[in-house]
Amino acid sequence: MSLTVTPTGAALGAFITDIDARQISPEDAKALNDAYLKYHVIVLRDQNLSDEQLVRFGECFGHIEKARFISPLTNRDDIMVISNIREDGKVLGQLPDGEMSFHFDRIHQAKPCRGAALHCKETPMAGGDTCFSNMALAYETLPEATKQKLAGKFAVNSFTYTATTRAMKDGNGPRATHPIVRTIPETGKKALYLCRLMTDRIEGMDIAESNALLDELCDHIESPRFIYQHKWRVGDILVWDNRCTCHARTDFSSEERRLMKRVTIGDNALPMH
């Protein structure tokens, strides 16, 4: 039986059913990639993968990159563990607590990742949702004058672990410059490529003009009409296109455990510029 694709009904995302993520045929892999390109976010429910199986599943979408930190909760160097689980007061995973504002993973690097897959192992009773915003739709719906203002422009993106907004940046984190509107090679779609957490400034504008435009664009991309909010269930696997969606996390109780395993999907395409 072939897999079934059902759109979420929000601005992006689709549920994939009639599939066992431990056994993906080449036809399934192609159908998954097609759905990924069309809906930007795909969700498979009620799966239970080992770390090895999660890596193999992630390989349907590209090569898997190494994690930047190795957690004691895995024995693999290509699994990123996102968790607030602590042992003797020491946190065992990355990004343990609280909300995170909208961002693209690794946008501060010269070659950011194509996407990522998250597999939910433990989740709090409430909160810790992940919100995805459709950057292709956000671009498409901009006024023509704004599109023209952004054409050919580049922005500087940086990573400061403790910052939650641009205003909190100290300016010393790792950084990369990227086009503020990027084109997805497989579909030719244009997508906005900026976010509240990591985009510092637009090149070629004075800082006041850049700040004003970034604030306006960040408000635009965070509008509910572009967003799918995923409420996690244990067993979910969610794959997102990190080139044309940005994501944020809602707050949750630090008293409850949250454990997610992630594989990061590399980008084989040429650098953006």
Ligand SMILES: [Fe+2]
């Ligand atoms: Fe992220």
